[in-house]
Amino acid sequence: MIATPGGHAWFSYERFPELAEAYCFTYVRGLAPEQLVARLGGRPEGFTPMTLEQLIEAAYRQGYDKAFPGVTAIGDWAFVVEPNGGLGADERIITSLSAGTRLVSHFRDVEGVEFFYWSEDGEIRFWFLADEGYAEEVPDEIAPAMRRFGAGYRDLCPSDGPAFLLAEHLTGITLTPELLEGSTYLCGVIPEAE
Incomplete structure (x- = not known):
């Protein structure tokens, strides 16, 4: 079941000040965290386990x-959190990361630019850019979810709900503050992306 856009009001500057200002969340099906790091060009053995708070600070x-x-x-998905990062918007x-699988990402930078892929x-297959709308054609798989936003969906910023709802629809994962805060993340620098 897909929630309403207002159901993601927990992702706010009050609760996650550094993350809500600029973030990228990326979901990739069928990859373990170490496999995803390797696909990005990183060395998994050089990555360190961290809490969300430690990840944001680092x-x-x-x-x-x-x-x-x-x-x-998260289940059979690798979930990437990038505070002030944008690998999932490149x-x-x-x-490259979606080769042989499915990838869903949403991004917001400090200037308020927002993407969904x-x-x-x-x-x-589909992209959504705040203020510019979405890709020419809405695939059948997400048309029902898009209709739930109503006639004004073109004016919504992805982080106001659509990005979370579309990600949930395409991955089956409901992102919650408990999931974000309670997870342990494999963290490190991706050299080629510098």
């Missing part, structure tokens, strides 16, 4: 010019 210490993701497993990376086997 990512901001790295600065803006280094990719510092945290990856955890179409070259998205298509769904990619299958190296091909972007």
Whole structure:
């Protein structure tokens, strides 16, 4: 069951100040965290387990010019959290990571630019950009979810609900604050993304 856009009001500046300001969440089906790190060009043995709080602090210490993701497993999905990062908003990376599988990501930067992507086997199936709307054609798989946003969905920012709802629809994962805060993330720098 898909929640309403307001059901994700917990993802706010009050509860997650550093993360809500600039984040990227990426889901990749069928990969373990170590496999995802390797696909990104990282060395899993050089990554460290961290809490969400530690990940946020370490990512901001790295600065803006280094990719510092945290990856955890949720069922058979690898879930990537990037405080102030954007690997999941880079179409070259998205298509590469989705080879042979499904990838769903949503991103917001400090300027308020927001993206949503769904990619299958190296091909972007759907994208959504705040203020510009969505890809030319809405695939049948997500048309019912898009209709739930109503006539004004083109004016919604993805992080106001659509991104979370579409990710839930395409992955079966309901992202909650408890899931974000209670997970342990495999964390480190991705050299090629610097």
